[in-house]
Amino acid sequence: MQTTWGWLPAIYLFLGGLGAGALMVAAIFEFFGERYQSDFCPTALVGATVPGPLVILGTILLIFDLGAGLREPWRIFYMFTHFSSVMTWGVWLLTFFIPVSLVYGFLEVLDTFPAARDWLRGRRWLHWTKFLWNLPLRRTKRVFAGIGLGLAIGVAIYTGILLSAVGPAIPFWSTPAFPGLHIPLMPFLFLASAFSTGESLTVDLMATLFVDGRIPRGRRVHLIHLAVITAEALLISHLLIHAFGEGGAAAEAARQIALGQHSLVFWVFVILLAIIFPFVGHLYAAGLGRHLKPSGISSGISILFSGLFLRYLILVGGIHAFL
Amino acid sequence: MEISRRRFLGLVAAGAAVAASAPLLKGTLPATASERPKARYALVIDTTKCTGCGACIEACRLRNHLPEGISYIYRIVKGNNREPWFLMIQCQHCANPPCATVCPTNATYRREDGVVLIDERLCVGCKYCMQACPYQARVYDEERGVADKCWLCLPWVLGGGLPACVEACIPGARFFGRADDPNSEVSQLIASGRAQPLHPEFGTDPSILFYVIEAE
Numbered sequence: 001m002q003t004t005w006g007w008l009p010a011i012y013l014f015l016g017g018l019g020a021g022a023l024m025v026a027a028i029f030e031f032f033g034e035r036y037q038s039d040f041c042p043t044a045l046v047g048a049t050v051p052g053p054l055v056i057l058g059t060i061l062l063i064f065d066l067g068a069g070l071r072e073p074w075r076i077f078y079m080f081t082h083f084s085s086v087m088t089w090g091v092w093l094l095t096f097f098i099p100v101s102l103v104y105g106f107l108e109v110l111d112t113f114p115a116a117r118d119w120l121r122g123r124r125w126l127h128w129t130k131f132l133w134n135l136p137l138r139r140t141k142r143v144f145a146g147i148g149l150g151l152a153i154g155v156a157i158y159t160g161i162l163l164s165a166v167g168p169a170i171p172f173w174s175t176p177a178f179p180g181l182h183i184p185l186m187p188f189l190f191l192a193s194a195f196s197t198g199e200s201l202t203v204d205l206m207a208t209l210f211v212d213g214r215i216p217r218g219r220r221v222h223l224i225h226l227a228v229i230t231a232e233a234l235l236i237s238h239l240l241i242h243a244f245g246e247g248g249a250a251a252e253a254a255r256q257i258a259l260g261q262h263s264l265v266f267w268v269f270v271i272l273l274a275i276i277f278p279f280v281g282h283l284y285a286a287g288l289g290r291h292l293k294p295s296g297i298s299s300g301i302s303i304l305f306s307g308l309f310l311r312y313l314i315l316v317g318g319i320h321a322f323l
Numbered sequence: 324m325e326i327s328r329r330r331f332l333g334l335v336a337a338g339a340a341v342a343a344s345a346p347l348l349k350g351t352l353p354a355t356a357s358e359r360p361k362a363r364y365a366l367v368i369d370t371t372k373c374t375g376c377g378a379c380i381e382a383c384r385l386r387n388h389l390p391e392g393i394s395y396i397y398r399i400v401k402g403n404n405r406e407p408w409f410l411m412i413q414c415q416h417c418a419n420p421p422c423a424t425v426c427p428t429n430a431t432y433r434r435e436d437g438v439v440l441i442d443e444r445l446c447v448g449c450k451y452c453m454q455a456c457p458y459q460a461r462v463y464d465e466e467r468g469v470a471d472k473c474w475l476c477l478p479w480v481l482g483g484g485l486p487a488c489v490e491a492c493i494p495g496a497r498f499f500g501r502a503d504d505p506n507s508e509v510s511q512l513i514a515s516g517r518a519q520p521l522h523p524e525f526g527t528d529p530s531i532l533f534y535v536i537e538a539e
Contacts, residue, residue: 004450004453004454004463005450005454065449066449066468067446067447067450067464067465067467067468068443068446068469069447069448069449071468075428075445075446076447078427078428078430078445078447079427079447079449081427081428081429082428082429084424085424085427085451086425087425087427087449088427091427165425165455166421166425166455167455167457168457168526169454169455169456169457169525170454318454320457320459321457321522323399323410323458323459323521
């Protein structure tokens with residue numbers, strides 16, 4: 001069991017994935033017009049406003065996890081410089097993602113609450129933001145949603161690439177997605193998990209709490225989430241089966257996760273909470289066209305928790321190749 | 324001499340083109356004596372002689388002023404209970420070091436002579452290199468918050484001395500010398516084919532450390 005990266009990295013990988021996933025859902029609602037079916041769309045509002053603060057919190061935790069970077073913070077700027085490192089790509093992605101998602105959230109708030117603009121007009125010290133609220137609102141918002149969507153996909157998959165880039169050192173993390181091809185599986189799993197956690201926050205929780213689960217084209221939205229959960233299940237099983245077949249450190253990691261010391265966390269908090277329980281809940285929601293309060297809140301919370309546990313398990317499963 | 328602006332820009336462009344193509348040409352032209360690295364070091368560990376006593380581990384710890392229980396070398400016990408043998412692992416000074424690839428700040432770099440070093444003024448302590456090293460040769464310096472590892476006792480070696488682990492080895496299982504000198508002991512060991520890099524399938528191409536391992 002590797003102990004270099006434990007709970008703290010799991011939390012910031014989770015926060016990054018959640019923020020990216022929430023923004024993806026909001027941007028999809030924006031582009032497919034679900035956002036404009038009613039004046040108040042909690043999915044788009046939360047999906048646009050929450051990613052910035054979440055990713056800022058994750059970045060702060062990341063900085064706290066740096067040894068020398070915390071003591072001599074100017075060293076953090078060196079992290080922008082080495083482009084062969086996936087971590088450098090991640091630092092750049094976060095640098096762009098945070099302001100774009102903050103602006104997108106700001107514009108979404110202006111669009112949802114017209115009174116916000118009047119409030120801003122009355123605040124002389126906020127007038128420097130005028131250039132933003134004087135632009136054609138929806139068109140500008142759409143541009144930021146598009147840029148944000150691209151960056152969100154980047155943020156979601158980069159965490160997976162970060163792990164798989166260690167190559168032969170940790171065979172479990174560099175499990176290939178397709179046999180024989182050098183495309184790692186982790187980025188796909190992290191993308192699916194990010195989307196699932198983002199959708200559970202914005203749709204399962206927020207839409208259920210604020211508009212009683214009545215979202216436009218609810219059946220299709222829940223079917224998409226169902227497909228993502230299925231993909232996650234397939235990716236997790238592919239990961240474990242491949243790891244068992246590969247032997248060595250990868251098989252040991254899979255054994256510890258599925259049968260050994262982490263098996264309780266795996267079967268209860270990941271398989272039951274992230275896969276089976278929300279699968280049933282979303283099957284029900286897709287049939288009905290909307291979540292009822294019990295199914296929406298329970299599957300939302302369970303997916304959020306399990307997203308964190310999944311990342312923790314993958315991190316502790318990173319066992320170094322046997323020498 | 325007066326140079327028109329057009330001519331000056333042309334000269335600048337030509338100079339830039341030559342400068343840009345220089346790295347491309349470098350690989351094709353025969354290296355002159357001055358371009359050749361001054362030394363190529365090699366460290367061979369004969370596992371058939373190693374008793375696993377750990378003198379190298381302790382010598383390394385003392386020379387580098389590391390806290391109790393931490394060293395740049397660690398021991399792996401192989402074989403079975405009746406006939407154990409030992410692998411002493413430290414930084415393999417790879418020609419293709421994964422730690423340097425993943426380092427976000429360029430703190431890890433490889434010298435001309437093959438020694439891989441860490442510039443501690445650049446390290447932020449993200450520990451990514453510790454994950455990427457397939458030999459797990461890196462330790463984390465809790466006090467300074469940076470990654471740390473074997474540096475082949477470079478100041479001693481450059482001054483004509485030996486790495487601490489080689490000096491301390493009681494059974495004489497460690498051989499250190501210059502691989503570019505065909506008469507040195509290490510060159511002959513490497514040339515004999517008995518000394519091999521550890522796990523070449525990792526693709527890291529360890530260029531300094533070699534192990535003599537008899538078939539089990």
